[in-house]
Each structure stands twice: as C-alpha cells, then as structure tokens.
Amino acid sequence: MLSSTWPVTGIVLLACVLGVLGIHTYARGTADRAALVARLAQSGEAQDTGRRRRRFRSLDxxxxxxxxxxxxxxxxxxxxxxxxxxxxxxxxxxxxLALWIAGQAVLSPFFGPICGLVGIWVALGFLNWQRQKRIEKFINQLPELSRILANATQAGLALRMALSMAADELDAPAGDELEKVAQQLAVGTSIDDALGELAERLPSRELVVLVTTLVLANKAGGTVVSSLRNLTETLEERKETRREVRTQLSQVNLTAYAVPVIGIGSLLLIDNMQPGALDRMTGSGLGQVAVVAAFALYVVGFVIIRRFSKIDV
Structure with a gap:
C-alpha cells in the first residue's frame, strides 16, 4: 500500500507554484492597470484614482x-x-510557516526548519529573478534609448529634455525608469545623482557605460552625438553576444537546479519505500549531522555550477 506522502507532497508543491504564479499575475495586473489609468488621465478620459490601498503599513x-x-x-x-x-x-x-508545517508533516519534525529556510530562499530567489528579468529587458532597450538620445541631442535638445522624450517614447521598463529620472530632474535633482540612482537600481555594465557617457558629456560637453552613436552600435553587438552566451549556457543552468531537486526527490523516495525511515534517520545526532552535511554539499554544488556558468560579457 502506497504511503500518503506523495499526494501530500504534490499538493504542497502545487500550492507553492500556484501561489508564486498568483503573486506574479496580480503584480503584473496591478502594474498594467496603473499604466492604463495614467494614460487615460493624461488624455482627460479618466482621473487617476491613485495607488491601491497598502496593507501592513506599520510593519512597512x-x-x-x-x-x-x-x-x-x-x-x-x-x-x-x-x-x-x-x-x-x-x-x-x-x-x-507553510513550508515549515508541511516539512514536519510530510517528512519529519527535523525537516521543518530546513523547509522554512528553503521558503526564505524561494522568496528572495523570486525577487532576484524578477529583478534580473527586468534588468535584461532594460539592457535590450538600451540601444534604442541611446539612439533616441543621440537624435534628440543632434536636434538641439538639452539632455534633460532628451531624457524626458525618451521616457515618453520607450515602453516599460525603460520608459518607467526614465520617467522616475525625469521626475527627479523636475524637482531639482542633478543629472549625476538621478542617473547614478538609476544605475544603482538596475546594475549592469551597459547602463554604467551609458550613464558615464551622459554624465561626462553633461559636465565637459564635447561630441556627445558621435559618442552616443558609437555606443549604440556597441550595445547592439553586446546584445547579440549576450543572447548567444545565454543560449549556450542554458543546459548548465538547468543542471544547477536539477542537482538539489534530485537530492530532495531521493529523500521522498526513501520515505515512500520505507515509511518512517526519515524519522529514524533524524532521530539520532549522527543522522541529523549527515542530513545537514548533505544539504550543505548540495548548496555548495549549486553555487559552484552557477559560478562556472556565469560569464561576464
């Protein structure tokens, strides 16, 4: 007779996946609604109703x-x-808390804190994944941004006006980030500080080069148009190179995530073949040390594989 471990584990994993997808869909829907309300407010067809009501204000x-x-x-x-x-x-x-309770119920009480730490890693990993995805989108828009700034500067517009025009013409995320820069410039923030904060929010080599070019051009003047046009060609070449490198390393990145999944699957398989095996294994100090050492080795393997697959272009 099969143990009830697998159905419970499947339900918990499905709930976690649906929860992450739900948060992602809700956040995207809220952002799309805010953008729609802003466009309607600018055209006079609707009034901006503001941001949604915030929760946990005292904690925030x-x-x-x-x-x-x-x-x-x-x-x-x-x-x-x-x-x-x-x-x-x-x-x-x-x-x-959900993963802690699920780990205690499905595996053994010893795995509760470990599952809780996994929950923290999943939450922060989701945040880093969203951040990296937004940075990648922004990097892909940098050639077009540089081209718009070069055309606007060649037409005689000041750098502040060129940034504001680029914010209106570009889609998210570049349009949203440049809109923040334009708002900071409107209230008296210097170009150096506004662009420096942009580079801090979305760190990348490409953006640092563009920000440095704009800051130096704003301070010393010079041939900013030719610099931006040369930068546009360089950014286009780097965009293609980054795409090729990411394609070549996709299998290595998949291996990095498959290693810890295999380890967790092995534990579930052992507990399914011999019910209560995990309780007996973690009931002694030696077994607990072995489990912690095994998880630490899986983490080290994950980090090493990710390091090998990380190539700065």
Missing amino acids: RRLRRTAFGRKLDLRISATGLDVTPGEFVAAMTVLV
Whole structure:
C-alpha cells in the first residue's frame, strides 16, 4: 500500500507554484492597470484614482527605518512589482510557516526548519529573478534609448529634455525608469545623482557605460552625438553576444537546479519505500549531522555550477 506522502507532497508543491504564479499575475495586473489609468488621465478620459490601498503599513514603516528594509525597498523597486517591503515580508513569513508545517508533516519534525529556510530562499530567489528579468529587458532597450538620445541631442535638445522624450517614447521598463529620472530632474535633482540612482537600481555594465557617457558629456560637453552613436552600435553587438552566451549556457543552468531537486526527490523516495525511515534517520545526532552535511554539499554544488556558468560579457 502506497504511503500518503506523495499526494501530500504534490499538493504542497502545487500550492507553492500556484501561489508564486498568483503573486506574479496580480503584480503584473496591478502594474498594467496603473499604466492604463495614467494614460487615460493624461488624455482627460479618466482621473487617476491613485495607488491601491497598502496593507501592513506599520510593519512597512518599521522596515524602512532599518538598513535591511531600505535595501529590500531598493531591490523591490528594481523588480517593477507593486509591492511594499512590509507586504513582501508578510508574504514571505506566510510561505515560511507553510513550508515549515508541511516539512514536519510530510517528512519529519527535523525537516521543518530546513523547509522554512528553503521558503526564505524561494522568496528572495523570486525577487532576484524578477529583478534580473527586468534588468535584461532594460539592457535590450538600451540601444534604442541611446539612439533616441543621440537624435534628440543632434536636434538641439538639452539632455534633460532628451531624457524626458525618451521616457515618453520607450515602453516599460525603460520608459518607467526614465520617467522616475525625469521626475527627479523636475524637482531639482542633478543629472549625476538621478542617473547614478538609476544605475544603482538596475546594475549592469551597459547602463554604467551609458550613464558615464551622459554624465561626462553633461559636465565637459564635447561630441556627445558621435559618442552616443558609437555606443549604440556597441550595445547592439553586446546584445547579440549576450543572447548567444545565454543560449549556450542554458543546459548548465538547468543542471544547477536539477542537482538539489534530485537530492530532495531521493529523500521522498526513501520515505515512500520505507515509511518512517526519515524519522529514524533524524532521530539520532549522527543522522541529523549527515542530513545537514548533505544539504550543505548540495548548496555548495549549486553555487559552484552557477559560478562556472556565469560569464561576464
């Protein structure tokens, strides 16, 4: 008779996947709605109703006073998600508690804290994945951004006006990020500070080169048009090179994620073949040390494979 471990495990994993997809869909829908309301408000067809009502405001205020909260807020703003640090920490806490309880019920009480740590890793990994995906989209738009700035500068527009025009013409995420830069410039922020904050939100070599070119041109003047046109060609070549490298390393990246999945699957297989085996294994100190060492080795293997597959272009 088959154990009930597999159905429970499948339900828990399905709930986690659906939860992550639900948060992602909700955030994208909220961002699309905000963009639609903004366009309608500009055309006079509708009034901007503002942002949605925030939850966990007290927790959000406490987090923003800490260094961790400020770093978390900067990272969330780079993802483009309409989520506050307080809401993210609350959702991560619920995920950790759910995985903790599921690990204790499905495997053994010893695996509860380990599953809780996995929940923290999943939440932060989702945030990094959204941030990296947005950075990639922004990098792909940099050649067009450089081309627009070169044309606007050649037409005699100041750099502030060129950035504002690029914010209106480009789609998200470049349009949204340049809109923030334009708003900062409108309230008196210097170009150096506004562009420097943009490079800090979306760190990449391509953006750093573009920001450095614009800052130097703004300070010293010179042939900014020719510099931007040369930069446009360079960014186009780097875009193609990055795409080829990412395609070549796709199998290696898949292997990095397959290694820990195989380890977890082996534990579930052992518990299914011999019910109660995990309880007996983690009932002694030696078994607990062996499990922790095994998980640590899987983490080390994951990190090493990811390091080998990371090629800076």
